[in-house]
Amino acid sequence: MPGPIDACAGSRIREQRKLARLTQRELAARLPYSYSLLNQVECGAKPAHPDFLAAVAQTLRVDVTVLTGQPYVTELQQDRLSELVRPIREALDLYDLGADDAIPEKPATELMTAAERLCALVRGAHLRNAARMLPATITELTTAAWRTESTQLWRALASAYRSAHDISVKLGYYDLSSVALDRMDWAAHRASDPCLSAIRQYMRALVYFREGEYLIGQRLISAGHHIVADAERTREAVVVTGQLHLGGSVIAARARQQSTVDAHIEEATRCAERSGDAAEIHWLSFGPTNVALHHMSAAVEMRHYDSALEQARHISLPPTLPPSRRAHFLLDRARSEMETGRLQAALGSLVEARRTAPEQTRYHPGARETIAGLVHLSRRTSDTLGHMSAWIGL
Known part of the structure; x- marks a missing residue:
């Protein structure tokens, strides 16, 4: 019977590497990551983080979805x-x-x-x-x-x-x-509508963020700022500007640009101070809470997991926060908990994410990789972890 790794990114990386006729050492030499990490990801000892997947996909010249297996057609x-x-x-x-x-x-x-x-x-x-x-x-x-x-x-x-x-x-x-x-x-x-056009640039930037094309993503964020700058300086324009800065923060985090992350978060904070809680504007959920959530996400992207958990402890999620955004926070927290050895807490966060947004969680590649990592790290697979693993398709 196939194990969890056969349904995860590690096995797909191995398959694509072999199709490219590369050994592990040859592929690792072309990546900004070590041979040891590649080996551990392929054998399922470590989860494949999004930045790692993006780098491998670029090197092998395939879409990231080839490595994540999306869409998950069976489920x-x-x-x-x-x-x-x-x-x-x-x-x-x-x-x-x-x-x-x-x-x-x-x-x-x-x-x-x-x-x-x-x-x-x-x-x-x-x-x-x-x-x-x-x-x-x-x-x-x-x-x-x-x-x-x-x-x-x-x-x-x-x-x-x-x-x-x-x-x-x-x-x-x-x-x-x-x-x-x-x-x-x-x-x-x-x-x-320049605000809608700017939001579209923000969303395009996140496409390139997933694919590891951080420079293009940053150029699209900049293009979004130029578009919204032509709009009337309404509260709507302030919110869209702030959301563009939040998108820029996570892209910069993935690119390991700490000073740029800090600058984007600072500007987004200023926008949130001006707009207040503006969840109703274009359904962006923008406001002080979303700035805090993106600050934490940036720490996760930079693998500053202790910092991410410290931030998570100080984030109070309002009842009005949409379930989709709440589930994203829980998945970020689960990843950070797993990476810092808090395995039971990570499982609890995943269960809560499933309860909050079941369909979103089931089809989120990060949830799959975190569950696969927990299966590998746990001395024994509890009933809860076993149920979660089966539910998500591992």
């Missing part, structure tokens, strides 16, 4: 989620066909409310419901926007495209997420 089929992807693809492809006469007219307010509802479902980690609702919402908004050329409807359509991106990322369909971002840009231009 998606078990959960009846894979069947929801094709309708999303089809809806995204209608953007330039104009109005569909077969679609009845609906009040603009109803369609804009539907776009807002999608954002709420995604932030609430209700991925299945959001994925079911998304195709019809995009289709109806596309026709309505073409019929009336309404700025508000173009803005709502851009928001729906953004939800398509968020859902695609959380389910591991990164090719689809890139299409959704292109559509978002197309609609944002028609809405003449």
Whole structure:
């Protein structure tokens, strides 16, 4: 029976390395990481961290998803989620066909409310419901926007495209997420909305962050700042500016640029002081709490795990924090706890993340690698760890 490593990144790295006809020492010589680490990741003794995966993917010239195994088709089929992807693809492809006469007219307010509802479902980690609702919402908004050329409807359509991106990322369909971002840009231009265009650059930057192209990611963050600088200096613009700085902080952390991390966090803190808790603006969850969460994430990315846990102890999550953001915090905490030998605490954080946002946690590659690491490090696999391992697909 295959062990956990056969379902994790280590075995995929080994497979791709052999396809490239490289020995472990030859691959390690091309990485900014040691031979020992590569060996331990391949045999499952250590989890494959995102920065390590990105470096290996770049060296082997494959997408990171080849190494993470995303999308996790078996689990998606078990959960009846894979069947929801094709309708999303089809809806995204209608953007330039104009109005569909077969679609009845609906009040603009109803369609804009539907776009807002999608954002709420995604932030609430209700991925299945959001994925079911998304195709019809995009289709109806596309026709309505073409019929009336309404700025508000173009803005709502851009928001729906953004939800398509968020859902695609959380389910591991990164090719689809890139299409959704292109559509978002197309609609944002028609809405003449610089804040939406800047948010799209922020999301593009995170795509390159995952792939290890940190310089491109930083250039996209800078482009987002230039776009939002042309907007009226409203609270909305302050929030988008702050969110761009938060994105820049985690990219800089992955690139091991501590001074740049500090500068971005400092600017984001200033924005949060001006905006206050602004979770309602573009559903970015921006505010002092999100700045603290990104500061902790930056520490995790730089492998400063003790610092990350110290920060986590001082973060008080408000009841209004969306489950999707709460689960992300719990996964960061679990990784830090595992890396510092707090295995039982790490398992507890993972169980809490599952309880908070089950679909998001099940399809998060970091959750898989952390669970695989716990299985390897534990002297015996407890019932809880065994259940978590089986549930997540290991």
